[in-house]
Amino acid sequence: MTRPPRLIPALLALVACLFAASLLVGPAGIPPGRGLMALLTGQGGAEVLVMREIRLPRAILGLAIGAALGLAGAAMQGFLRNPLAEPGLIGTSAAAALGAVLAIHSGLYAGFALALPLMALAGAGLSVGVILALAGPRGTALSLILAGIAVSSLAGALTSLVLNLAPNPYAASEIVFWMMGSLADRSMLHVALALPFLAAGAALIGTTGRGLDALTLGEDAAASLGISLTRLRLKLVLGVAALVGASVAVAGAVGFVGLVAPHLMRGAVGARPSRLLPAAALTGAAILLAADIATRVVAPERDLKLGVLTALVGAPFFLHLVRRMAREA
Amino acid sequence: MLLTLENFTVTRGPCPVVEGVSLAIAPGECVGLIGPNGAGKTSLLRGALGLLPASGHSSLAAMPPSARARAAAWLPQSREIAWGISVAHLVRLGRIPHQGRGLDDAGAVERALARMGLTAFRDRAATRLSGGEQARALIARALAQEAPLLLADEPIAGLDPAAQIATMRVFASLAAEGGAVVAALHDLGLAARHCTRLIVLARGRPVADGAPRAVLTPGLLGAVFGIRAYLEETAEGLVFQPLDTLEPQG
DSSP, rough: OOOOOTTTHHHHHHHHHHHHHHHHSSSTTTHHHHHHHHHOOOOOTTTHHHIIIHHHHHHHHHHHHHHHHHHHHHHHHHTTOOOTOOOOGSSSHHHHHHHHHHHHHTTHHHHHHTHHHHHHHHHHHHHHHHHHHHHEEEEHHHHHHHHHHHHEEEEHHHHHHHTTTTTSHHHHHHHHHHOOOOOOOHHHHHHHHHHHHHHHHHHHHHTTHHHHHHHOOOOHHHHHHHHHHHHHHHHHHHHHHHHHHHHHHOOOOOOEEEEEEEHHTTTTTTTTTHHHHHHHHHHHHHHHHHHHHHHHHOOOOOOHHHHHHHHHHHHHHHHHHHHHHHOOO | OOOOEEEEEETTEEEEEEEEEEEOOTOOOEEEEEETSSSSSHHHHHHTTTTSSSEEEEETTTOOHHHHHHHEEEOOOOOOOOOOOOOOHHHHGGGGGGGSHHHHHHHHHHHHHHTOOOOGTTBGGGGOOOOOHHHHHHHHHHHTOOOSSSEEESTTTTTTHHHHHHHHHHHHHHHHOEEEEEEEOHHHHHHHHHSSEEEEETTTTEEEEEEEHHHHHHHHHIIIIIIEEEEEEEEEEEEEEEEEEEEEOO
């Protein structure tokens, strides 16, 4: 009954390989050996610049954001006891996207590049406040979902309004392209901005494992086991918001990773919510790194957007999972 | 005393569903909490645990949640198993209040599985069991908590006769070992045979409390349940069989 303990090491190895591939694959066509030398020693002119300023932040963000989305998805599914839950459900991603869109629309972003992620983070923070106020301190999981849907719809409507009022087609297309999600052209500044939020969110979610396990029995039984549902919910909302808010702030909307990663691993961890957290995080990192490499390999000259690719591959795969679930039931 | 309630009132919405209940549960008691639908059995148990806001005193609700989880196990009526975890892992969830205390968690899980006759099911996915097997697995989860007091809400509903009797025997043996069980029950026959004490709730108030033979009088059955029944002390023990409603319904 105990699962082979090699799952996590195997996932770690996979993520490490994909991380290395993400560093070594790109349009500059630097040979792997020289690329690594340039990265590690800082000698080699333009190659150092490509490796350290372009590929390294991109690989780090792919790893960190993929892990964040996988972890947030596993936590949401565990908390809501629903395999269809995804990290965007509490409205954070829509609110963060609205913040970013406002930064693009207002032109703040043209003068100060970090205005976009900062405004996205502000949007995410605001949505958390609204969610907690709407759902109340003792509300049920259902009130949380409903509040999340309300916030998502409002943020989505406001985003549409901004697009509607875009001063010119270029501004509108810039917004649309940003919303498709991408890791291209991100700098170490983006990494420095996102990592503290991602780390804090992961730390918060990391403490919820026991509570999520107990919730397998329902809210009443979990409470009777000494789990404080109020605290669990607060940790979950803040943790997921930090993970998703920071992810959207630097990468835009990247769908399906948070939904699919927990599904892929549920069987391998014996469906236990606490064990699913690290496995889904590593799987999310692997998916996002692989997808980001694919955008560079499949159509290097067309700037294929990461979010488009994850949805394009993720949706049919999700259909396959749903079909398998239906057949097993 | 494992549980004391004093002037305990639970209010849901505008009206009290449990009103002014005072009682005490001592070690060694296997208590059947009986009463018609809507009498307040579930609210009384949940309120006593501190899972519902209530007024008056409950010795359990006054405890910090982590200590209360070691003092009393709770088996809710709704049988939720959200994920297809193995039966052994499901039962082990009952050990959450004891985690990090260096106790024999694995042993407690095995004892609970054995008591409910589930040892052979330990590696099966809990969601793939039949409804009755799931109910037994959830009872095993509550047993694994090894708290002195077990509060159970309709624990035997939907079980086959053998499993119902076996479960009531487990409850009686928990009481015989120095623990106590309070179970909300609808099967008065099983309650009469296996419980040491019955508490009758009607419209949120206790209307009778004592040994089954003393409580299940024709007058009480008529007034509270609206039925008449056959009740006889036989060589096989107390036999209770509901016969008819007093005023034919429907």
